[in-house]
Amino acid sequence: xxxxxxxxxxxxxxxxxxxxxxxxxxxxxxxxxxxxxxxxxxxxxxxxxxxxxxxxxxxxxxxxxxxxxxxxxxxxxxxxxxxxxxxxxxxxxxxxxxxxxxxxxxxxxxxxxxxxxxxxxxxxxxxxxxxxxxxxxxxxxxxxxxxxxxxxxxxxxxxxxxxxxxxxxxxxxxxxxxxxxxxxxxxxxxxxxxxxxxxxxxxxxxxxxxxxxxxxxxxxxxxxxxxxxxxxxxxxxxxxxxxxxxxxxxxxxxxxxxxxxxxxxxxxxxxxxxxxxxxxxxxxxxxxxxxxxxxxxxxxxxxxxxxxxxxxxxxxxxxxxxxxxxxxxxxxxxxxxxxxxxxxxxxxxxxxxxxxxxxxxxxxxxxxxxxxxxxxxxxxxxxxxxxxxxxxxxxxxxxxxxxxxxxxxxxxxxxxx
DNA sequence: TCTGGGGTCCTAGGACCC
DNA sequence: TCTGGGGTCCTAGGACCC
Numbered sequence: 001x002x003x004x005x006x007x008x009x010x011x012x013x014x015x016x017x018x019x020x021x022x023x024x025x026x027x028x029x030x031x032x033x034x035x036x037x038x039x040x041x042x043x044x045x046x047x048x049x050x051x052x053x054x055x056x057x058x059x060x061x062x063x064x065x066x067x068x069x070x071x072x073x074x075x076x077x078x079x080x081x082x083x084x085x086x087x088x089x090x091x092x093x094x095x096x097x098x099x100x101x102x103x104x105x106x107x108x109x110x111x112x113x114x115x116x117x118x119x120x121x122x123x124x125x126x127x128x129x130x131x132x133x134x135x136x137x138x139x140x141x142x143x144x145x146x147x148x149x150x151x152x153x154x155x156x157x158x159x160x161x162x163x164x165x166x167x168x169x170x171x172x173x174x175x176x177x178x179x180x181x182x183x184x185x186x187x188x189x190x191x192x193x194x195x196x197x198x199x200x201x202x203x204x205x206x207x208x209x210x211x212x213x214x215x216x217x218x219x220x221x222x223x224x225x226x227x228x229x230x231x232x233x234x235x236x237x238x239x240x241x242x243x244x245x246x247x248x249x250x251x252x253x254x255x256x257x258x259x260x261x262x263x264x265x266x267x268x269x270x271x272x273x274x275x276x277x278x279x280x281x282x283x284x285x286x287x288x289x290x291x292x293x294x295x296x297x298x299x300x301x302x303x304x305x306x307x308x309x310x311x312x313x314x315x316x317x318x319x320x321x322x323x324x325x326x327x328x329x330x331x332x333x334x335x336x337x338x339x340x341x342x343x344x345x346x347x348x349x350x351x352x353x354x355x356x357x358x359x360x361x362x363x364x365x366x367x368x369x370x371x372x373x374x375x376x377x378x379x380x381x382x383x384x385x386x387x388x389x390x391x392x393x394x395x396x397x398x399x400x401x402x403x404x405x406x407x408x409x410x411x412x413x414x415x416x417x
Numbered sequence: 418t419c420t421g422g423g424g425t426c427c428t429a430g431g432a433c434c435c
Numbered sequence: 436t437c438t439g440g441g442g443t444c445c446t447a448g449g450a451c452c453c
Binding site for chain 2: 030031032033034035036038052053054055056057059072214215216239240241242243244245246247250290291292337339397
C-alpha cells in the first residue's frame with residue numbers, strides 16, 4: 001500500500017500556525033509581487049475566491065469579508081515543509097517528497113488506516129499543520145483517496161482504498177479531470193468521447209488510450225486498475241534545468257536596471273547549481289514586456305548560449321546572461337519580467353575541461369565557496385558582484401509579508417509570561 | 418495601478434552517422 | 436503501392452504537475 005500525505009491549504013496553514021487568532025477565519029496567500037491568489041483557507045474557498053485569480057480583482061471581496069491576505073513567504077513555507085517531512089520520516093520505509101506539501105510513503109511494516117490516523121495527529125501536534133492522507137495500492141489511486149479525504153468531512157482526513165470493490169466504488173463517480181495526470185486538454189478530449197469518470201477510463205480499450213493519451217495515459221489507466229507503474233522513488237534525480245525569473249514590482253526601462261536584475265537572477269541560478277553540486281552547459285536569458293497591457297507595444301526575446309566548459313561560477317554565468325541582454329535589449333520598451341535559465345546540467349565531478357580554457361577553475365571554485373559561506377552566515381547577497389547593484393528598482397512588491405518566524409533570529413516570536 | 422514561479426515527460430521531425 | 440536498415444542527437448511544441 002502507498003500513502004500520500006498532503007498538507008491542507010499548505011501556505012495558508014503555515015501563516016496560521018503562528019497566528020492562531022486566524023483559525024476559522026479566511027486566509028489567502030498571494031504569489032510573488034502580490035499578483036495572484038495561490039493558497040486559500042477553507043473559509044476563503046467558501047467565499048468563492050478562486051485559485052489563480054489576480055489579487056486586484058479580489059480586493060473588494062477581501063475587504064467586505066475581512067480576508068487576511070499575505071504575501072508569500074517561502075522561507076517560512078520551506079522550513080515548515082521540512083518539519084512536516086521530518087515528522088513523517090521515522091514512520092516511513094520509503095519516502096518520496098513529491099512537492100513542498102506532499103510526500104508519497106510506504107509504511108515501515110504493515111500499513112493501516114489506524115497508523116495513518118496516528119501519523120496525521122502527530123504531524124498536527126508537532127508542526128501545527130493539518131494534513132490529509134490517502135492510502136491505496138498505487139500512487140494514482142492514493143491521489144484519488146486523498147482527494148476523497150479532503151472533500152468529505154466524514155473521512156476525518158484519512159481515506160483508504162484497498163479491495164477491488166473499494167476501487168470501483170471510489171472511482172465510479174470520480175471526474176476524469178480530477179485525476180492526477182489529466183489536465184484540461186485531455187479531460188475535454190475524453191469528454192468528447194463520452195468518458196467522464198475514472199471508472200469509464202479504466203474500462204476503455206487500452207489501444208485506444210495509448211493512441212489518444214500516449215504512454216502517459218496508458219500508465220494512468222494501469223495504475224487505476226491497481227498495477228503500479230510509478231513506484232515510490234526515494235532518490236531525487238539531479239535537476240535538468242534551473243531557473244530564476246521574476247515579474248518586476250514596477251516596469252523597468254533602462255539597460256542598467258535590466259542588467260542588475262538579470263545579473264542577480266544569474267547569480268541566483270549559479271548558487272542553486274552549487275548547492276546541488278552541479279554545473280550547467282547552457283545559459284538562457286529572456287526579457288519581456290507586460291502582456292496584459294494590450295495598448296502598449298510588446299516585445300519578447302530570449303537567447304541561449306552554449307558554454308565551452310560546464311560551470312557553476314557566478315562570474316561566468318552572469319557574463320553569459322549579460323552577453324545575451326546586450327543582443328536582445330531594445331531601449332524603446334518597458335519591461336515587466338525577466339529571467340535566467342540554466343540547462344545541460346552535469347555533476348560538478350564530471351566536468352570535461354576545455355583545451356583552451358583560460359579560467360583558473362580551482363581558484364574560482366574556492367572564491368565561490370567563500371562567497372557561499374559568507375552569505376549563508378550573514379544573509380543573501382551580502383557579498384555580491386558590483387553589477388548586481390543596490391538600486392533594485394525592479395524589486396518585488398511584498399506589502400503583506402509575514403515574519404520568518406522559524407528562520408530569522410529577529411523574527412522569532414516573543415512569549416511574555 | 419494591479420495578472421506567479423519552477424519544474425517534468427512525451428512525441429514528431431530534422432539532421433546526421435555507418 | 437513501391438525506393439535499405441538501424442541508429443543517435445537535438446529541438447520545438449504540447450501537456451501536465453505543484
